[in-house]
Amino acid sequence: MAILSTPRSAVQLASKGRPLKEHLFRIALMASLAIALAFLAMLLLYVVEKGWPRLNSMLWENQPSIRRPETSGIQSGILGTLWIIALTAVMALPTGILAAIYLEEYADRTKWYNKLIELNISNLAAVPSIVYGILGLGIIARWLQFGFTVMTGAVTISLLVLPIVIISAREAIRAVPPSIREGSLALGATQWQTIYRQVLPASIPGIATGSILALSRAIGEAAPFLMLGAATLVRFNPEGVWSSFTVLPLQIYSFISRPQEEFSILASAAIVILLAILLLMNSVAIWLRNRYQKRW
Amino acid sequence: MTSGQRRLSAVATAALVVSLAAACGGDAKPGSDGSTSSAAPATEAGATLSGEVKIDGSSTVAPLTQAASELFGEEQPQVKVPVGTSGTGGGFEKFCAGETDISNASRAIKDEEKAACEAKGITFTELTVATDALTVVVPKENDWATCLTTDQLKKIWEPAAEGKIKTWKDVDAKFPAEALKLYGPGTDSGTFDYFTDEINGEEGASRKDYSPSENDNDIVTGVSGAKGGLGYFGFTYFEENIDKLKALEIDSGSGCVAPSVEAAQGGKYTPLSRPLFIYPSTAAVKRPEVAAFLDYYASNINAIAKDAKFVPLNAEQEAKLKADITSLKSAG
Numbered sequence: 001m002a003i004l005s006t007p008r009s010a011v012q013l014a015s016k017g018r019p020l021k022e023h024l025f026r027i028a029l030m031a032s033l034a035i036a037l038a039f040l041a042m043l044l045l046y047v048v049e050k051g052w053p054r055l056n057s058m059l060w061e062n063q064p065s066i067r068r069p070e071t072s073g074i075q076s077g078i079l080g081t082l083w084i085i086a087l088t089a090v091m092a093l094p095t096g097i098l099a100a101i102y103l104e105e106y107a108d109r110t111k112w113y114n115k116l117i118e119l120n121i122s123n124l125a126a127v128p129s130i131v132y133g134i135l136g137l138g139i140i141a142r143w144l145q146f147g148f149t150v151m152t153g154a155v156t157i158s159l160l161v162l163p164i165v166i167i168s169a170r171e172a173i174r175a176v177p178p179s180i181r182e183g184s185l186a187l188g189a190t191q192w193q194t195i196y197r198q199v200l201p202a203s204i205p206g207i208a209t210g211s212i213l214a215l216s217r218a219i220g221e222a223a224p225f226l227m228l229g230a231a232t233l234v235r236f237n238p239e240g241v242w243s244s245f246t247v248l249p250l251q252i253y254s255f256i257s258r259p260q261e262e263f264s265i266l267a268s269a270a271i272v273i274l275l276a277i278l279l280l281m282n283s284v285a286i287w288l289r290n291r292y293q294k295r296w
Numbered sequence: 297m298t299s300g301q302r303r304l305s306a307v308a309t310a311a312l313v314v315s316l317a318a319a320c321g322g323d324a325k326p327g328s329d330g331s332t333s334s335a336a337p338a339t340e341a342g343a344t345l346s347g348e349v350k351i352d353g354s355s356t357v358a359p360l361t362q363a364a365s366e367l368f369g370e371e372q373p374q375v376k377v378p379v380g381t382s383g384t385g386g387g388f389e390k391f392c393a394g395e396t397d398i399s400n401a402s403r404a405i406k407d408e409e410k411a412a413c414e415a416k417g418i419t420f421t422e423l424t425v426a427t428d429a430l431t432v433v434v435p436k437e438n439d440w441a442t443c444l445t446t447d448q449l450k451k452i453w454e455p456a457a458e459g460k461i462k463t464w465k466d467v468d469a470k471f472p473a474e475a476l477k478l479y480g481p482g483t484d485s486g487t488f489d490y491f492t493d494e495i496n497g498e499e500g501a502s503r504k505d506y507s508p509s510e511n512d513n514d515i516v517t518g519v520s521g522a523k524g525g526l527g528y529f530g531f532t533y534f535e536e537n538i539d540k541l542k543a544l545e546i547d548s549g550s551g552c553v554a555p556s557v558e559a560a561q562g563g564k565y566t567p568l569s570r571p572l573f574i575y576p577s578t579a580a581v582k583r584p585e586v587a588a589f590l591d592y593y594a595s596n597i598n599a600i601a602k603d604a605k606f607v608p609l610n611a612e613q614e615a616k617l618k619a620d621i622t623s624l625k626s627a628g
Binding site for chain 2: 067233246254259
């Protein structure tokens with residue numbers, strides 16, 4: 001809206017005699033926005049309304065139960081998801097950000113191998129998640145003998161989000177004006193000091209936002225876990241990285257395929273919890289961006 | 297500390313907080329689900345066991361094994377029993393790779409799966425734990441059909457029916473010309489394997505112009521929403537949707553038989569009642585927690601089956617299961 005309204009007088013001058021087109025364009029823009037928001041609102045309303053009877057503390061206090069859907073919880077799924085996300089953050093974020101720094105600050109973009117790497121990273125970001133599941137099953141679970149554990153899940157999901165982290169971190173680093181780097185170098189700082197003291201702090205809002213969006217994508221993944229054979233009924237919480245586990249999307253998937261109506265209500269309640277975790281993470285992203293944003 | 301370093305450390309702290317939150321939440325609270333044991337009395341199991349019994353396989357058998365896992369957990373809270381639902385075939389693949397201890401199956405193990413197990417040196421025992429009555433369903437508003445012969449079912453589902461049998465009138469001249477809308481499980485399912493084998497005479501041979509789904513609830517929705525709908529799945533899904541669906545009686549030559557617990561148990565509901573299996577690996581049974589779980593499963597089998605809404609074993613089958621477990625443990 002801000003962009004639309006600032007140059008209004010100029011646009012009005014230019015579009016004199018064509019107010020209809022101008023209006024239609026604005027309506028089209030608003031309609032697009034409204035459609036996106038309306039679908040989100042409908043989804044939220046639907047799941048909250050359906051899951052309402054089960055949105056209580058039993059959800060996170062109890063373990064899932066196939067026998068008692070009315071008191072069944074999703075504790076193992078909530079904790080499994082948090083474990084996976086935390087481990088993924090620990091593995092994928094440093095690797096991704098360091099890779100991005102290399103590609104932006106050190107790599108010679110005219111060299112063929114760097115071009116090849118860039119092309120491959122873009123391609124990897126578009127690979128369907130089930131393919132990462134197959135990779136995780138074949139290489140991490142079986143060849144590396146990690147088994148069907150939290151570690152296998154986290155490594156697989158790290159690989160899945162790594163390209164997204166790299167791409168968003170590169171964008172953020174590229175957005176730092178060259179004058180900042182040049183000023184720092186001119187004052188006698190080394191390249192490392194320039195990156196550590198100037199470029200990285202300046203790009204943190206962008207990197208943080210991109211990273212959290214990447215992790216948010218990881219939260220909703222079910223396909224790779226299905227492939228990895230994470231069990232659907234797990235009545236214990238993960239106790240470490242070598243523990244069996246389940247995640248929320250898998251629990252939701254198994255609930256909706258049960259015949260009893262109570263399970264589909266429970267699935268809706270679990271979806272609300274999943275969305276709440278997602279919204280919480282996205283709010284942290286917005287907060288980080290606003291807190292550290294710098295204008296030149 | 298420069299302002300840049302301060303920002304970096306703020307982000308690092310945020311990441312740390314997230315990971316700590318996950319780590320601290322890991323306290324296990326066995327039996328915190330407020331449910332008190334009812335279906336099975338706690339038998340004196342002696343020492344408290346620990347460890348993990350890994351189970352995967354058929355999604356049809358899973359609810360039964362999951363119910364067993366839940367009840368067993370009340371007796372042995374330290375033993376973890378995760379149950380996966382990779383399907384009968386997917387379960388055997390993991391089982392024969394030595395990745396699981398017990399495999400759930402809605403059909404008997406195939407020769408090529410046996411060979412895969414042998415290649416890895418994995419031996420196993422087949423145990424029948426429950427019976428399922430595959431139920432052929434139509435919507436409530438279907439007022440013309442109450443019983444189909446197996447020949448008529450074959451006429452509907454055989455590969456040659458594709459594109460030819462389009463209305464109920466094509467099945468039987470007495471039926472109205474209502475369009476036939478077919479729903480069934482997808483080709484990865486053990487239910488599909490069993491049905492095609494029994495009805496069409498060849499495993500996996502089926503017409504392809506039906507709506508397949510891995511989620512039986514989709515079949516319920518599809519059939520109940522179309523006047524000429526017809527589908528098939530396990531008995532439990534029919535029982536839970538008895539207000540929307542009508543189960544057809546099946547005539548395999550000796551009269552029409554409706555699917556029911558008694559008919560399936562007594563072997564009268566043929567050919568669509570089938571045994572459901574679990575396959576424990578011989579090596580795993582040597583571990584006390586696996587042996588204890590199997591023992592519990594067999595001793596309380598019919599309480600578990602009733603609880604999970606499965607067709608329980610008859611007296612003869614139950615005695616065989618218990619004898620099998622005993623000999624399995626002594627062999628180990």
